[in-house]
Structures are given as C-alpha cells and as structure tokens.
Amino acid sequence: MRIDLSGKRAVVTGSTGGIGYAIAKGLAGAGASVVVNGRKQDRVDAAISKLKKEVEGAGIEGVAADLGSAEGCKALIDAVPETDILVNNVGLFGPKDFFDTPDDLWEQYFAVNVMSGVRLSRAYLKGMEKRGWGRVLFLSSESAFNVPAAMIHYGVTKTADSSLARGLAKRMAGTGVTVNSILPGPTFSEGVSEMLREQAEEKGQTIEEAGIEFVKSERPSSIIQRPASVEEVANLAVYVASPLSSATTGAALRVDGGVVDTIA
Incomplete structure (x- = not known):
C-alpha cells in the first residue's frame, strides 16, 4: 500500500508545531503541496523552513492568520481560494474548572475550535464537490466522548467537531468528498x-x-x-486524507491509545 498525494493541495490549520506540523510533514512526504498556517508570521516562516529541510522537494506555502475570527478565516481563504484536502487542526485546550470558566472563554474556545472549521469547510467544500474529490478532516479528541471534568469547555467543542464532521459527511453524500473526525488521546504535542x-x-x-x-x-x-507521539496521530490523518480511504466517511476515528472504553 502506497499513499500518493501528488498533485493534491492540502491546507493544515494550526500547523506550525505539534500534531498539525506532523500532519503537514506527513502530507508533504506523500507528495502533496501543503499550506502551513499559524497566527504569527515568524512561526509560519520557521515551519516552512523546517519542512523544506525535512521533506526534500516539498511544495510548502504559508499563511499567517488568526482563525479565531471571521476576518482571519477570510484572510486564509483569500490567500488560498481552493484546496483538495482541508485539515481543521487549529485548537485551544487547557484545564479550567467549570465554575471559573466565564462566557468569554467559552466563546473563544468555540470560535477557534469549532467556527474555524465551519467557516473553512463552507468555503472549500463546494470546490471539492465540483471537482468530484476532496477530504476534510477535523481534529477532535477522545475528550469529545470522554469529557474531562477539568476541561468541560474543551470537551464540548470537541464533541461539536465530531458532530459537525458527521453532518457534513451526510451533506456531501455521493460527491466523492469525504469528511471525518480524528480523535487523538493524550499526545506529546508542544502544548501537552x-x-x-x-x-x-x-x-x-x-x-x-x-x-x-x-x-x-x-x-x-x-x-x-x-x-502517543504526534507522528502516530499524523499517520492516521495522512491515510484518511488519501484516495485509499475512499469508503471512510462520517467516521469518528480513534487514535486515542484505547482511552475511550467502548468497542464501537
């Protein structure tokens, strides 16, 4: 089995480090041209430079944009009007007791973790449908189903991501475009x-x-x-982004090390 993404373009949000960077590297290694995204230009530039050193001949671009706002999402869409693969990876996480979590923090988490994926999917899915092929991935979490008491605000947004992916998969039924969510467990990302x-x-x-x-x-x-390592999570993402995963859509795919204690 060989994953070949030659001729495909991928946008990976929040990809200057951690899981997002590992996914960008994996996609580039499979032949895709990759658009790296982060909030700060210096971080985007550093990620591009590193990727070009690690993946010989890779086609790497970068867009600095804060996807926690409609304006930031529009900046990315304006810079990259079309893509074949969209990886909605950008996200916030952190512990906070429910009774100490104010409205503005809930709204910030929802804006970054959910609405960025809503806005970008809305922008890119129609082009994928027109071309008859596309892949959209949401980086959810085992916390979507195993909501942690110390991070309820985070878990709720990850449940929303999995629900959004399932709904969009149904909306794109029969088009050649698949939509899935990936559920990592604890992972040695920079944040963790x-x-x-x-x-x-x-x-x-x-x-x-x-x-x-x-x-x-x-x-x-x-x-x-x-x-898990970020590479272990990225391995699943690269497969799901490839033509080999054509019968997988609407799925919540776990790479959680078995944390969620259910068979299905």
Missing part, C-alpha cells in the same frame, strides 16, 4: 509537553516519565499506557 513540564521539574522526571504518569492517573483506561 509544556503542561507537563512543571510536574516533571518538581518531581525530577523527564517529560516522557511525566507523560506516562499523567496517562496512568488521569486516563487510566488507556491501553497503551502512555501518550
């Missing part, structure tokens, strides 16, 4: 590593040891008993 850094320093642990302890204490249902 930063969250674990204080614990690691206090206990004299490595980040890897802190990650394993976190999974065993906070996600005890994990079957792999460790965080």
Whole structure:
C-alpha cells in the first residue's frame, strides 16, 4: 500500500508545531503541496523552513492568520481560494474548572475550535464537490466522548467537531468528498509537553516519565499506557486524507491509545 498525494493541495490549520506540523510533514512526504498556517508570521516562516529541510522537494506555502475570527478565516481563504484536502487542526485546550470558566472563554474556545472549521469547510467544500474529490478532516479528541471534568469547555467543542464532521459527511453524500473526525488521546504535542513540564521539574522526571504518569492517573483506561507521539496521530490523518480511504466517511476515528472504553 502506497499513499500518493501528488498533485493534491492540502491546507493544515494550526500547523506550525505539534500534531498539525506532523500532519503537514506527513502530507508533504506523500507528495502533496501543503499550506502551513499559524497566527504569527515568524512561526509560519520557521515551519516552512523546517519542512523544506525535512521533506526534500516539498511544495510548502504559508499563511499567517488568526482563525479565531471571521476576518482571519477570510484572510486564509483569500490567500488560498481552493484546496483538495482541508485539515481543521487549529485548537485551544487547557484545564479550567467549570465554575471559573466565564462566557468569554467559552466563546473563544468555540470560535477557534469549532467556527474555524465551519467557516473553512463552507468555503472549500463546494470546490471539492465540483471537482468530484476532496477530504476534510477535523481534529477532535477522545475528550469529545470522554469529557474531562477539568476541561468541560474543551470537551464540548470537541464533541461539536465530531458532530459537525458527521453532518457534513451526510451533506456531501455521493460527491466523492469525504469528511471525518480524528480523535487523538493524550499526545506529546508542544502544548501537552509544556503542561507537563512543571510536574516533571518538581518531581525530577523527564517529560516522557511525566507523560506516562499523567496517562496512568488521569486516563487510566488507556491501553497503551502512555501518550502517543504526534507522528502516530499524523499517520492516521495522512491515510484518511488519501484516495485509499475512499469508503471512510462520517467516521469518528480513534487514535486515542484505547482511552475511550467502548468497542464501537
């Protein structure tokens, strides 16, 4: 089985680091031309430079835009009017007790984690339908189904992402365009590593040891008993973005290490 995305263009939001960067790298390695996105131009430029070094001959572009607003989404759409693959990866996360989470934080999480995907999908899906081929991926989370008490605001947005993906898959039925959500579990992204850094320093642990302890204490249902790597998540995303996944649509695809304790 060989994944070949030659001639395809991919937009990966929030891709200057972490899971988004790993997906961008995987897609570029499979032959796609990739548009990197981040809020800050220097981060976008650094990601482009790094990707070009890591993937020889890769076609990489970049657009700096804050996708937490309609204006930011429009800036990306204006810069890249069409794409074959859209990976809605950009997102916010962080613990906050429900009773200490104000309206403006709820609204910020919804704007970034949900509305960016709504706006970009609305802009790009019609072109995919016209061409008879396209892939839209939403980076959801195991927290969509296993909503954490310490991050209810986050879990709710990830449930919304999976619901949005399922609804859009139905809307695009029979067009050759598929829409799916991907549900990572705890993953050694930059954000998670930063969250674990204080614990690691206090206990004299490595980040890897802190990650394993976190999974065993906070996600005890994990079957792999460790965080995933960003590359492990990206591997699934690249497959789902490829022609090989043509019979997979409307699915919530788990790469959660078995955290969600259901068979289906």
